[in-house]
Amino acid sequence: MTIAGAAIEAIVAHAREAAPAECCGLLLGRLEQIVEAARTRNIAARPTRFEIDPQDHIDRRRDARVRGLDVVGFYHSHPASPPVPSETDRSEAAYPNHLYVIVGLASEPPEVRLFFFDGRNFREEPFVTSG
Numbered sequence: 001m002t003i004a005g006a007a008i009e010a011i012v013a014h015a016r017e018a019a020p021a022e023c024c025g026l027l028l029g030r031l032e033q034i035v036e037a038a039r040t041r042n043i044a045a046r047p048t049r050f051e052i053d054p055q056d057h058i059d060r061r062r063d064a065r066v067r068g069l070d071v072v073g074f075y076h077s078h079p080a081s082p083p084v085p086s087e088t089d090r091s092e093a094a095y096p097n098h099l100y101v102i103v104g105l106a107s108e109p110p111e112v113r114l115f116f117f118d119g120r121n122f123r124e125e126p127f128v129t130s131g
């Protein structure tokens with residue numbers, strides 16, 4: 001897996017802006033390659049949750065398709081905890097065979113981790129940062 005450096009920078013910037021609340025968005029790309037991060041509003045009532053705004057989800061998905069990109073996954077932040085799937089993340093994950101990026105702001109620099117959700121479990125995936 002590769003993740004574009006610009007996408008990682010965008011995710012970290014979004015996480016910092018949203019803190020102490022979680023941020024969320026879509027991962028756009030193609031198989032094996034995340035090329036872009038697209039912000040969405042977080043409509044979760046509690047700051048320690050994330051729920052992607054449904055209209056943003058539809059709009060970003062359409063924009064991506066027009067540009068030949070697929071929605072390959074989702075990102076969100078953990079403002080004060082390690083970037084590993086929480087119990088809530090596990091119980092609310094709704095997209096099998098998608099990638100999940102989590103950024104943790106508890107360390108400096110922030111830690112970014114990538115997971116593949118197979119419908120039951122999250123499996124950490126190694127990645128390299130490109131361009």
Ligand SMILES: [Zn+2]
Binds near residue numbers: 076085086089102
């Ligand atoms: Zn989480």
